[in-house]
Amino acid sequence: KGRALLYYKTDSLVFRSVANNPSHVNHWEIIEIVRVLNRLGLVVDVIDRTVKPQTIAAVQDIYDIFIGIGAGDSGRHYADIAKKVPSAKKVFYALGPEPDESNRITLARYDYFWERHPGAKVEIRRTINHVDIDECMKHTDAILSCGSEFALHTFDKHHKPVYKLPPSSSTLVQFPFSTLDQKDPKKFLYFGGNGNIVKGLDLVIEAFAELPDYELFICAPQTETDFNAFYKETLEKSKNIHFVGFIKIGGETFYDLTSTCGHVIFPSASEGAATSVTTCMRAGMIPVVTPESGIDSDERVGHVITDIHISALKDLITKLAHKSKEEIIQKSL
Numbered sequence: 001k002g003r004a005l006l007y008y009k010t011d012s013l014v015f016r017s018v019a020n021n022p023s024h025v026n027h028w029e030i031i032e033i034v035r036v037l038n039r040l041g042l043v044v045d046v047i048d049r050t051v052k053p054q055t056i057a058a059v060q061d062i063y064d065i066f067i068g069i070g071a072g073d074s075g076r077h078y079a080d081i082a083k084k085v086p087s088a089k090k091v092f093y094a095l096g097p098e099p100d101e102s103n104r105i106t107l108a109r110y111d112y113f114w115e116r117h118p119g120a121k122v123e124i125r126r127t128i129n130h131v132d133i134d135e136c137m138k139h140t141d142a143i144l145s146c147g148s149e150f151a152l153h154t155f156d157k158h159h160k161p162v163y164k165l166p167p168s169s170s171t172l173v174q175f176p177f178s179t180l181d182q183k184d185p186k187k188f189l190y191f192g193g194n195g196n197i198v199k200g201l202d203l204v205i206e207a208f209a210e211l212p213d214y215e216l217f218i219c220a221p222q223t224e225t226d227f228n229a230f231y232k233e234t235l236e237k238s239k240n241i242h243f244v245g246f247i248k249i250g251g252e253t254f255y256d257l258t259s260t261c262g263h264v265i266f267p268s269a270s271e272g273a274a275t276s277v278t279t280c281m282r283a284g285m286i287p288v289v290t291p292e293s294g295i296d297s298d299e300r301v302g303h304v305i306t307d308i309h310i311s312a313l314k315d316l317i318t319k320l321a322h323k324s325k326e327e328i329i330q331k332s333l
Contacts, residue, residue: 028171049075113202186214220243268293
């Protein structure tokens with residue numbers, strides 16, 4: 001029926017080892033996007049996000065639809081590719097909030113960090129520096145927003161049709177019916193990727209450092225040496241905080257933690273959709289998240305963090321730690 005051009009990542013289409021790698025859901029999401037377009041009768045070409053200028057220059061105006069990532073720095077080539085396919089319907093695939101809004105709320109988190117720790121040497125991460133959103137919107141017919149209502153509405157000012165996609169999760173993870181009675185309301189899990197301050201890891205460390213009766217398990221890459229150095233003393237002193245590091249989703253450690261911890265806490269400032277949280281939810285964990293985390297939670301299924309100040313966070317953690325095991329099991333189910 002026609003031709004489609006997808007601008008995203010090509011690894012999982014080229015390497016079987018990547019296609020079968022559960023470390024990030026976008027490995028199989030990309031394959032599924034191509035399958036969906038194929039089922040609609042479209043031949044699909046895929047351009048990698050690391051595309052060179054000479055490849056963009058060779059793109060021909062032969063496509064009926066162009067779908068391209070654009071919300072993060074990986075979308076730096078969206079506008080240039082879109083200009084090459086004027087005949088196509090152009091869809092901006094937003095895996096995060098509107099870039100200008102994302103930068104605003106990201107930098108606000110660093111301001112709060114430095115308000116608490118003036119002069120601390122930490123690198124600013126997760127800002128978007130290579131996407132001209134106004135130029136992108138000139139060449140956009142519609143927006144696919146992956147995540148929450150919050151992320152979706154950050155694009156309202158551009159007056160484009162916006163369609164919401166729910167976040168996915170790792171298909172390797174099964175619901176642990178047999179271990180529900182092991183869940184401890186006083187144990188919390190933080191599960192996230194790079195960008196510790198943006199994702200609120202500094203907040204939960206400082207909150208739990210003042211709550212020695214409750215335990216925090218941190219699953220995150222240990223690649224941010226400046227962050228690690230700053231919190232080294234706090235983590236050494238706080239016997240209730242355990243830095244587990246990067247773990248395999250669906251592995252033994254993953255199930256040990258998700259079976260014994262009552263809540264997954266993730267006070268992120270800017271996400272398209274925190275699939276680390278949805279993966280934990282698939283394992284029966286109760287989400288404690290900010291609206292900006294990309295998860296549309298409520299008091300029926302989880303808890304929403306409306307105030308990220310340390311004192312308010314401590315109050316919320318204390319309240320959740322005193323939930324009955326019966327309520328934990330019910331919400332998990």
